[in-house]
Amino acid sequence: MATNAAPGADTFPKLLIRNADIYGTRPAMRHKDLGIWQTWTWKQVLEVVRAYAVGLHRLGVKPGETVAIVGGNRPKLYWSVMAVQMLGAIPVPVYADAVADELAYVLAHADVRFAAVEDQEQVDKILSVKERVPKLHEMFYDERRGLRDYDHSHLRPIDDIIVDGRKALAEEASLSAWLDHEIASGKGSDPSIILYTSGTTGVSKGVLLTGERSLKAAADTVAFDKLTENDIALAYLPLAWVGDHYLNYAQGMVSGFCTACPENSDTAMADLREIGPTFYFAPPRTLEVLLTRVMIRMEDAGFIKRKLFHYFIDVARRYGDSILNRQPVPLVGRLFYGIGNLLVYGPLKNVLGFSRVRVAYTAGEAVGPDLFNFYRSIGLNLKQLYGQTEAFLYVTAQPDGEIYSDTVGRTFPNVDIRITENGEVLFKSPGMFAGYFKDEAKTAEVMTPDGYVKTGDAGFFDEKTGHLKIIDRAKDVGHLNNGTLFPPKYIENKLKFYPNIREAVALGDMRDFVAVMLNIDLTAVGSWAERNNVVYGSYQDLAGHPLVYDMIEQHIAEVNHSLAADKVMAGNQIKRFLILHKELDADDGELTRTQKVRRGFIADRYAPLIKALYDGSREADISTEVTFEDGRKGVISARVKIRDMQTEPVPAAVGKAA
Amino acid sequence: MRAPTDPDVAAGEVLLSLENVSLSFGGVKAISDVSFDIRKSEIRAIIGPNGAGKTSMLNVINGFYHPQRGRITFKGETRAEMRPYRAAHGGIARTFQNVALFRGMTALDNIMAGRTLKMQRGFLWQMLRYGPAMAEEVEHRHRVEEIIDFLKIQEIRRVPVGRLPYGLQKRVELGRALAMEPELLLLDEPMAGMNLEEKEDMSRFILDVNDHYGTTIALIEHDMGVVMDLSDRVVVLDHGIKIADGTPDEVKSDQAVIDAYLGVAH
Numbered sequence: 033m034a035t036n037a038a039p040g041a042d043t044f045p046k047l048l049i050r051n052a053d054i055y056g057t058r059p060a061m062r063h064k065d066l067g068i069w070q071t072w073t074w075k076q077v078l079e080v081v082r083a084y085a086v087g088l089h090r091l092g093v094k095p096g097e098t099v100a101i102v103g104g105n106r107p108k109l110y111w112s113v114m115a116v117q118m119l120g121a122i123p124v125p126v127y128a129d130a131v132a133d134e135l136a137y138v139l140a141h142a143d144v145r146f147a148a149v150e151d152q153e154q155v156d157k158i159l160s161v162k163e164r165v166p167k168l169h170e171m172f173y174d175e176r177r178g179l180r181d182y183d184h185s186h187l188r189p190i191d192d193i194i195v196d197g198r199k200a201l202a203e204e205a206s207l208s209a210w211l212d213h214e215i216a217s218g219k220g221s222d223p224s225i226i227l228y229t230s231g232t233t234g235v236s237k238g239v240l241l242t243g244e245r246s247l248k249a250a251a252d253t254v255a256f257d258k259l260t261e262n263d264i265a266l267a268y269l270p271l272a273w274v275g276d277h278y279l280n281y282a283q284g285m286v287s288g289f290c291t292a293c294p295e296n297s298d299t300a301m302a303d304l305r306e307i308g309p310t311f312y313f314a315p316p317r318t319l320e321v322l323l324t325r326v327m328i329r330m331e332d333a334g335f336i337k338r339k340l341f342h343y344f345i346d347v348a349r350r351y352g353d354s355i356l357n358r359q360p361v362p363l364v365g366r367l368f369y370g371i372g373n374l375l376v377y378g379p380l381k382n383v384l385g386f387s388r389v390r391v392a393y394t395a396g397e398a399v400g401p402d403l404f405n406f407y408r409s410i411g412l413n414l415k416q417l418y419g420q421t422e423a424f425l426y427v428t429a430q431p432d433g434e435i436y437s438d439t440v441g442r443t444f445p446n447v448d449i450r451i452t453e454n455g456e457v458l459f460k461s462p463g464m465f466a467g468y469f470k471d472e473a474k475t476a477e478v479m480t481p482d483g484y485v486k487t488g489d490a491g492f493f494d495e496k497t498g499h500l501k502i503i504d505r506a507k508d509v510g511h512l513n514n515g516t517l518f519p520p521k522y523i524e525n526k527l528k529f530y531p532n533i534r535e536a537v538a539l540g541d542m543r544d545f546v547a548v549m550l551n552i553d554l555t556a557v558g559s560w561a562e563r564n565n566v567v568y569g570s571y572q573d574l575a576g577h578p579l580v581y582d583m584i585e586q587h588i589a590e591v592n593h594s595l596a597a598d599k600v601m602a603g604n605q606i607k608r609f610l611i612l613h614k615e616l617d618a619d620d621g622e623l624t625r626t627q628k629v630r631r632g633f634i635a636d637r638y639a640p641l642i643k644a645l646y647d648g649s650r651e652a653d654i655s656t657e658v659t660f661e662d663g664r665k666g667v668i669s670a671r672v673k674i675r676d677m678q679t680e681p682v683p684a685a686v687g688k689a690a
Numbered sequence: 691m692r693a694p695t696d697p698d699v700a701a702g703e704v705l706l707s708l709e710n711v712s713l714s715f716g717g718v719k720a721i722s723d724v725s726f727d728i729r730k731s732e733i734r735a736i737i738g739p740n741g742a743g744k745t746s747m748l749n750v751i752n753g754f755y756h757p758q759r760g761r762i763t764f765k766g767e768t769r770a771e772m773r774p775y776r777a778a779h780g781g782i783a784r785t786f787q788n789v790a791l792f793r794g795m796t797a798l799d800n801i802m803a804g805r806t807l808k809m810q811r812g813f814l815w816q817m818l819r820y821g822p823a824m825a826e827e828v829e830h831r832h833r834v835e836e837i838i839d840f841l842k843i844q845e846i847r848r849v850p851v852g853r854l855p856y857g858l859q860k861r862v863e864l865g866r867a868l869a870m871e872p873e874l875l876l877l878d879e880p881m882a883g884m885n886l887e888e889k890e891d892m893s894r895f896i897l898d899v900n901d902h903y904g905t906t907i908a909l910i911e912h913d914m915g916v917v918m919d920l921s922d923r924v925v926v927l928d929h930g931i932k933i934a935d936g937t938p939d940e941v942k943s944d945q946a947v948i949d950a951y952l953g954v955a956h
Contacts, residue, residue: 066835067847177840178898298845 042220043243045118047285049215052078055261055288062264063107064295064303072107074288077114080194084115086207087197091146091170095120095214098142098226102126102135102158103150105267105293108174108190110281112148113225117243118211120218124226124238125272128154134236136161138228142238142469143167148190151175155187220244226469227274227421238469239274239421249424249463250282252445256429257311257391261288265311266385268300274421278463279313279393282424304385312392316399319414322384323406344372345409352377352409357433377410386412393417393429400529401437408435416440418502422478422485423447424463428500439499440491448484449500455490455517456506490519492600501598510541516603518546520631523604526594530587531556535616537629538606539642545607547645548588549638551615552580572670575611581675584611588677596680605679608645610652612638613670619659641672650674702729704763705874705906706751711760713746713930720746721757721930728874733900734908735921735938739950742927744910745787748876751908752784753777765873778807783872785863787879787910793852797862800851801837804869805830837865840902841895857888861895868899875899877909881916889913893920918942926950 041047051060051074060074072080093099099116101123103109109125116123124142126135128150135157139147145167149155155173162168170186172193173179179187201207224243228236253259267280284291289311294303314322330341351365361369381387392414394404399416407414417429418440427449430441443449448460460483467475478486490509491502503509504519512518520538523546527536535551552575560583561568568574592605616622621633635642637656644652655669707727713720721743728734736744749755750762753772762769764780783804791800808830809816815823838844841861846854851862860880867875880896881889893916899905911917917924918938926934926941928950934941941947 064844066832066839067844068835177902178894180901295844296842302845302848 042247043117043215043218043222044114044224044247044282044285045215045218047247048074048078048081048114048118051285051288058261058288059264059290060284060288061107061110062290062292062307064293064299064306067295069292069306077111081111081114081118082208082211083197083201084111084190084194085118085197086200086211087193087195088115088121088146089119089211090196090200091193093119093121093146096122097146098122098124098144100124100126100139100142100144100147100149101271102130102147102154103128103174103271104297105269105271105276106150106174107293109148109150109271110267110291110293112172112190113281116148117218117224118215120214120222122223122226124228125277126228127230127270127272129270132157132161136164138236138238139165139168142226142228145169146172148172149174152178155179155182218243220247223466225277227272227277229421230273237471237474240466240469241424241463242466245463245466246278246282246424247286248446249426249461250278250286252462253278253426253429254283254287256431256445259283259287259289259311259391261290263287263289263310263390264292264307265289265313266292266294266300266304266307266309268294268297268304269313269315274419274425275313275395278425279311283311301385305383306385308385308388310388310390312386312389314392314394315396316394316403317397319394319399319407320403323403326380326384341376344368344376345406347372348377348409348411349405352411353405353435356408356411356413357435373411380410381412389413391415395419395440398525399437402529404437418500420459420485420487422465422487423459423461424465426463427457427459427461427487430499434497434499436494436497436499439494439497439501441499443500450484451492454506455492455503455509455519457487457489457491457500457502458484459487460484490517492517492598495599503601512540512546512603513542513544514603517600518604522601523548523591523595523606524629526591527587532560532583533587535623535629537616537631537634539635539645540604543646546604547608547642548606548610549634549641549645550584550609550611551575552584552611554615557583571615572613572668575613576670576673581611581673584609585675585677592677592679602680606677607679608674608676610641610645610672610674612641613654613672614656614658614668617658619661620657644672644674702731704728705730705765707763708750709761709763711750711757711762713743713750713755713757719930721750721927723760724927724930724932725760726925726932726935728906728908729923731900731904731906732922733896733920734906735917735924736908736910736927737912737914737917737924737941738927741929742950743930744927745878746930747927748784748878748908748910751777751874752782752876778870781870781873782876783867783870783874784876785860785867785878785880787882789856789859789863791851791859791863791866794850796848797843797851797854797858797865798834798838798847800862801834801865801869802830804866805834807870833871834865834869837868840868840898841865857884857891860884860888860892864892864895864899868903868905871903873906875905875907877907877911879910879912881911881913889916896920 041050056075057073059071060077061072062069099121101109101112113123124144126138149171155171172188172190174190176189220243223240224246226238226240228238265280267276269276280291292307294300330338347368351361351369354361355369389412392412394414395417415430415435418427419425426444427447428441428443446462450458488506489502490504490506491500494501503522508520510518518540523538524536527533532553533550534553537549538546540546554571557574557580566577566579574580588606588609595601595605618625622630624630640654641652651671651673653671655667657665658668659665704727709725711724712722736747738744750757753774753776811823811826838847843861846858851859881892900907921938924938924941926947933946933950934944
């Protein structure tokens with residue numbers, strides 16, 4: 033694979049020097065301050081970072097020790113990362129919105145003596161857990177306001193450190209040579225950063241990465257997406273998240289592109305429009321919020337505008353993706369799309385700040401096909417990738433022109449993927465982590481003896497496209513009695529992409545076939561009922577309505593059709609379904625507070641229904657206790673109908689996934 | 691939070707003093723024979739039950755009402771007939787009990803409006819927006835941007851204030867008052883109708899203004915917790931009469947104040 037990294041530039045500081053040499057006058061960083069975009073060229077950044085590093089050295093920061101970085105996307109915090117790396121010390125970014133407790137854990141676990149923080153809020157937070165971080169010696173802050181009256185014996189502004197370093201460099205000629213030597217003696221195998229995982233599934237772990245591996249990985253993706261020094265990205269996602277460190281920091285260093293920092297976290301949308309990035313990343317959630325906002329505003333628009341919008345969005349839906357993929361499109365289609373681009377898509381992309389985006393990625397969770405296709409159809413080159421902190425991000429990604437809403441793309445160049453018996457995805461990648469910081473037991477747990485990393489995700493390779501599909505967490509994947517791999521979430525997500533279906537619970541582990549229990553979405557189905565003169569008094573009424581059953585049956589038939597298309601998934605076609613008489617509710621313990629289905633609990637509570645699903649009954653009685661909003665309890669009883677589904681022929685040999 | 695008595699405030703020089711001020715509308719006495727002073731760089735609270743004459747007091751200070759009797763000395767000068775615009779020129783800015791912004795204008799333009807008094811160039815020059823007028827505009831805009839940054843309202847810079855929630859409108863109004871770079875800032879119920887979080891934000895901004903710009907602040911507020919936490923000294927009015935004056939602690943334990951608030955047969 034081609035690599036952009038200059039020979040010998042195996043650490044971030046060396047690369048910074050290279051960038052100052054070859055991209056010297058190109059912008060490296062922008063930040064909106066007092067309403068005006070300020071720019072620093074690569075040369076200027078190098079100068080500041082050198083001064084900063086010398087200042088830190090004079091304060092006693094030593095090679096090999098850790099320095100916490102706490103705050104949002106601000107140039108001085110990025111420079112803190114660079115300066116710390118320049119001294120051979122290890123930056124440890126921490127999520128700015130971490131509560132004091134989490135912060136204390138990470139700072140103590142990482143043994144930090146110094147912390148570069150954004151503002152008073154972070155200083156206060158750290159001071160409040162001071163006893164738990166006994167090693168912390170000194171804090172540096174970016175934003176002065178509110179901190180004037182604080183005790184400054186162990187607190188100082190980053191600006192002062194830079195000024196001090198600059199003065200020292202000017203006065204002592206030997207310091208500059210010393211720093212050069214320090215940078216030159218940095219090894220690619222030295223740790224370059226520790227990224228703590230967000231800890232949603234237990235205690236957060238410190239993922240230790242090395243410079244050489246990080247840069248190798250970044251060089252691959254930069255080549256993959258043809259990023260150059262002329263590109264620009266807006267850094268608006270958390271600094272401590274692998275995505276930001278990789279996509280903006282590492283890729284920016286390798287390709288020399290410019291990283292723009294928003295004015296503050298609330299202005300990102302407006303800043304996006306002003307900057308007009310060429311490289312963009314957004315989690316599905318953000319894309320969804322944007323789309324909803326557009327749709328709501330369109331509903332408020334005048335009649336002509338609204339008609340125009342919907343007409344051309346339909347045109348886009350038909351031709352947009354094909355045009356983006358450079359597939360043949362009839363001339364009429366091109367013409368209409370061209371007009372639509374002039375009238376609708378262009379202005380819309382402009383408002384969203386997507387006008388100049390060349391490459392956009394989304395990742396993190398399943399993205400709905402409608403959502404995904406909407407952005408592609410208006411001409412945003414949105415792609416999916418699959419990655420992990422432990423891989424230093426990319427494991428798979430979709431190449432231009434090979435885009436599917438339900439895959440996460442091809443194995444990335446230089447990455448090796450293996451799928452185990454029970455469907456778990458293992459990988460080996462250039463950017464692979466060196467281990468969890470101070471936790472060899474955990475490291476050993478996720479590594480196979482031959483050096484692959486376990487992702488904990490189950491997936492399979494799609495036969496037609498050769499792309500990886502991630503189906504569920506590996507520990508949730510079960511098997512049907514005939515041995516077919518059964519990933520409940522994959523099936524549920526397919527169902528939940530229909531607006532009419534609010535929740536779905538797929539059953540099938542250690543059973544003969546797959547059956548599902550559904551909740552309809554009262555808003556969506558209710559408005560459908562209104563349009564079709566279906567009279568109903570309550571959720572229960574509507575859920576049991578034969579016409580609603582018919583509608584849901586159609587959705588499930590479509591899901592079965594798409595499942596049948598995958599050899600691995602064909603055995604998971606839904607044979608029977610029912611619509612629950614009540615909505616699953618966190619108050620009743622059926623969902624977690626984050627709206628995730630609690631399978632075990634539901635299996636107990638709805639045991640009579642599950643029994644009926646598998647013994648062939650046409651209906652079943654159920655009564656469940658419910659908790660009302662005011663805390664009173666009541667009982668809902670109902671007779672729930674069960675429907676059989678046609679399944680499509682399954683290819684003969686459905687064995688275990690290879 | 692701040693210490694109850696700031697020694698340097700207690701010793702500080704007097705910025706504004708009112709001596710035996712009385713104000714009446716026809717037969718209604720709004721303020722009778724009230725004297726107190728406001729010292730440089732302090733936060734001075736004026737409290738009292740409804741109808742105690744607090745807002746009238748602010749209106750007297752910024753020259754909107756003319757007291758029939760009494761003497762007002764601001765920055766060492768005893769003033770005779772006062773007009774609001776003269777008070778503004780003299781360095782007194784205020785916010786209002788019910789937000790008084792230009793609703794159709796953006797937050798930025800509203801705060802820029804606060805710079806009007808500082809503009810040197812005439813109307814025609816400004817219409818030309820060229821040369822010295824432009825340079826001046828840039829300079830004022832810079833000051834306004836500092837205030838926007840200070841109040842953390844960057845994301846609403848371009849939003850017409852009529853569309854903003856109440857808490858933010860209050861913040862923009864504070865911004866406009868700050869744009870005048872006042873020596874004395876009068877805040878009329880800056881936290882009325884706010885929820886707890888908004889109150890905490892606003893309290894922080896008031897303390898920051900006092901700390902960062904050294905602005906002297908006189909405020910009317912009903913939330914006792916806020917008043918006790920924020921202010922250096924408190925003056926209590928009831929039925930237009932001053933019934934107590936001192937540090938928050940002194941005032942809190944004053945029998946007359948307790949009676950006025952709890953209601954005692956007069």
